[in-house]
Amino acid sequence: MSLLEVQNLRAYFHTRNGIVRAVDGVSFSVEKGETLGIVGESGSGKSVTCYSLMGLIPKPPGRIESGTARFDGADLLVMSEVELNQIRGKRIAMIFQDPMTSLNPYLRIEDQLIEPLLIHEKMPREEAVKRAIRALEEVGVPDAARRIRSYPHEFSGGMRQRVMIAMALITQPDLLIADEPTTALDVTVQAQILDLIARLQRERGMAVIWISHDLGVVAGFCRRVLVMYAGRVVESGRVEDIFARPLHPYNRALQRSIPALQGKGAELYTIPGLPPDVSKPLPACAFADRCEFAQSECRTGEVALKEIELGHASACMRVQRGELNL
Amino acid sequence: MKPIFLVATVGLGLALAGCKKSDSPAGSGSAQSAKKGDVKDAPSRIDGKMVLLRGNGAEPSDLDPQLVTGVPEHMILMGLFECLTGQDPKDLHPVPAAAERWEVSADQLTYTFYIRKNAQWSNGDAVTAHDFHRSYRRILEPTLAAQYAYMHHVVKGAQDYNEGKLKDFAQVGYKVVDDHTFQITLVGPTPYFLSLVNHTSWMPVHLPTVEKHGKAYERGSKWTRPENFVCNGPFTLAKWEVNQFISIVRNPKHWNAAAVKLDEIRFLPITDQATEERMFRDGKLHVTDTVPPTKIEVYQKNSPAYIRIDPYLANYFYRINVTKPPLNDKRVRQALALAIDREGIVKFVTKAGQIPAFNMTPPGTAGYTFRSSGSAGVAEAKKLLAAAGYPDGKGFPSVEILYNTQDTHRSVAEAIQQMWKQNLGIEVKLLNQEWKVYLDSQRQLNYQICRAGWTGDYVDPNTFLDMWLTGGGQNETGWGNKEYDRLITEAGRTADAAARLELFQKAEAILMDEMPILPIYFYTRSHLISPKVKGWHPTLLDLHPYEHLSLE
């Protein structure tokens, strides 16, 4: 049994301007100890997918329209807050994109760090503090015993992300959801944080869902990848397959727009058009309007993710029909 | 958290429900809330004592009778001090008080008062002629700068002494004949003199006490604090809780203490009419100072036993600045006067039984009622306006009515604005100013038409007519008339009562022909009063000597 099995997840936001279909029929699974990457542009629904699992989307206006998300057999989507609170921060932990705003500016690091222990392990405070200091040392915060008394604004961005990681991992979760944890950091710090998470994952054998718009980071870190577009998964597969043999025009376009993969001096490729507005009705294949290979039935036909080769699926109907060789 | 929130919403809900039932506190919808039996009578005894609870308007500024100027102070002081003469509870005619009798000389210039041998101050000192002599000197001392010192100006030499022109007080017409005989010599015959001397400015003060707590002839003595207070009236000052109440209790040292029925009177300063009315309804007052105009009808209809409306020696009029066109034209002023429907104003606007006024002096003031030449109608007004050059109001320049910011004044002004538009075809604008700004504008003649009121200082036509002397301090219209001046001055010298009133008739006829003022109505005083209060008679000055009051 997979650690996490998500089926047909739909998360909509009911706003004044219409229904925003942020996540529209997403299915995937995560095995124990596995690293899954979710890539896509901003607004593709990758973050909302994970927030939905964690019950973190604001309701209202957000609403889970359909789907199941079995974590260790229990459906996260139908759990009460109380039940969910026993899983959040204990078995599934999360780290966020912006370490500057994700820590509570009004509380000392110490109080924030020990909170998961106090909540989930009912640990006496002194013991929790000791664990917290050790956790800070593990993520490479120097002089942890003293600095634990500081407030977040006294830390640099990289240090704060280390604190976030220490906080997420302090309860030894089975699954870590990392929502673009390195995006807000500068490059050298990015590498350190990546190494840190990779090391901790190896040591503890936990599963990681790594959300990123940066294919390069995902390529170096994940075993399997989902490519999301307009709230749907358009391609999924092992990381080497995704990069070596893209099976969806969007994935291909995405890779062409990575500067590091371009020839020197070549003009940087950008995908024409804008990401679609998911509050409006979309063509059957949401990418059709920006796709150089699109045909009329791309807009009207039936689109579904289908396995093209072993463990490598695509939602492009022309690829499915063998018309395209990307 | 939830229960608190519940309480909050329930509270608000209740408040809203209350709102629905009774409309607004001052609105017509509150008619039901003053139903018969809804008024709770204030108790006639508090701890076994007969205590009268009285609403008294503003907080008194002081209790020094020679320095105060307001009505609230007067109401308290008349219980605390006794003048040479007192007032009859029914019609306020002079009766023996500190003086047990008096004699008037044939030329009406000299009054001799025989002070009671048993008159005492509240500290046990005897009240003597010296006390009156010293007190009257004090009020006339220029350094004291007493606003009401002019009430003594009928006395020989008093004005000169007060203005610093006469230095020797011995030359002023006050004379101590012996310890109990006091003589006053006047400038001219003053038929109302015996009524005049029971005004606050004629109350004696205990000079040793004044001097003990400050300077005798300067302001700032602390003698009026309850712990220092000495007085000679039927009551003494027991407590002065600022902005809460002033309590005066029966003075056992008073010569007539046995006749005084009330044990105590509490004066509550209440500036808000609606608050006062609610307190009355809740049985916290026997007598209110006022009645909210919107409540008058309600009480008259539902609880007539609880409301009193009595004529009052005061009038409501408009001053006209006669120095500027178009109002410098007598015909215009006459036209404006004729085009006011006074009946309409008292019936639909002020609603408290006021009497429409077509002249200055309230009817029946000390036997004087102005002989009106009969009022012409709107047709005559139009004719006059046309004669002045404004047929049907055409070409009439913009004119403004100034009043101090208050609802009644606004309503009256709006009504008159409407009447002039309808009857004369002229447009006037309204301007309201804060009280002191308004007074200042009036004083500076910085107005065209201006709301005004005048309360008689004593019951005599003189108090309404001598103010219109050319250049007089209260004139404030720029109007003056030599014949008028002559008649008023003449009246001041005339000893014969009938002839004197005739002079006033002539003078007022001039005033009403020249129309520097537009009389509108004579005031009434309304009170809410518990039927338990006995001995409260309607009097023109709204004074009710406390020694005659009791609670059933």
Add this chain to the structure above:
Amino acid sequence: MARFLFIRLLQTLPVLWAVATLTFFMVRYAPGGPFTAEKSIPPEILKRLEAHYGLDQPLGVQYLRFLKNLVTGREPSIRHANRTVGEIIRESFPVSLELGSWALLIALGIGLPAGMLAAQKPNTLQDYVPMSAAMVGVGLPTFVLGPLVVLLFALKFGWFNTSGWNAPSDRVLPAFTLGCHLAAYVARLTRGGMLEVMGQDFIRTARAKGASGWRILTRHAWRGGLLPVVTFLGPAAAGLITGSFVIETVFNIPGLGKYFVGSVFDRDIPVVGGTVFFFAALILFFNLLVDIAQAWLNPKVRLE
């Protein structure tokens, strides 16, 4: 901290001076004077009166005398001839302080929970009910609410006196009226502040850690959420405890508020000066308290 307090106190001096100076010249140049009355005073008496109160002196001398009174409070009131400015404030301030404190308690007791409740589930019934009540509270002026509660609780049910300040129960209706009005503002500010905080990333972090709604409220959100309330409460509290003219009039309470309005109408220059100065000083004091409270709530603010 001591340094901060010292500097802040120094900073208040020019503000107080400016307030005092403006007040003096505004009252002095307003039309009409303390002795302007319907029955005008003979000019020679008026001159002596003005001399007695020093109003005949050159303006500069009057001004200095005015400033001196602000420090000593020894100047006699003109309207209340019997008492000095200091006495007036000493007598009436305790009443206003008591009433204001009760009102403040009620305002916080109702406003904070209502606002928090509303912020917990925005745009639901739990939000709409208290916030609609708050709208009514904001829109319902005290001079309407005051008589209403009197009619209902004093005259109809007879639970309280209609007005006065004698029995302990006399505090209830005025404090409730004043407090309700303020509670409405507090509730709205609390809701706004809490909603803003609840939308912050760190609240999402806390939820991701498995913190319960209660824990998030009591440990993570309240400090940031209450900052706007605290900022508002400074001047509001100063205003409350120095008395409310309307409430004192409606309930006939011997507080300080009457003097603020009355003294201006009376052109009672020493009392105008004294009360305005007192109020200004209190506002500055409460703003200082607000700064200290903010520093305590928000570690990013340093008292330097």
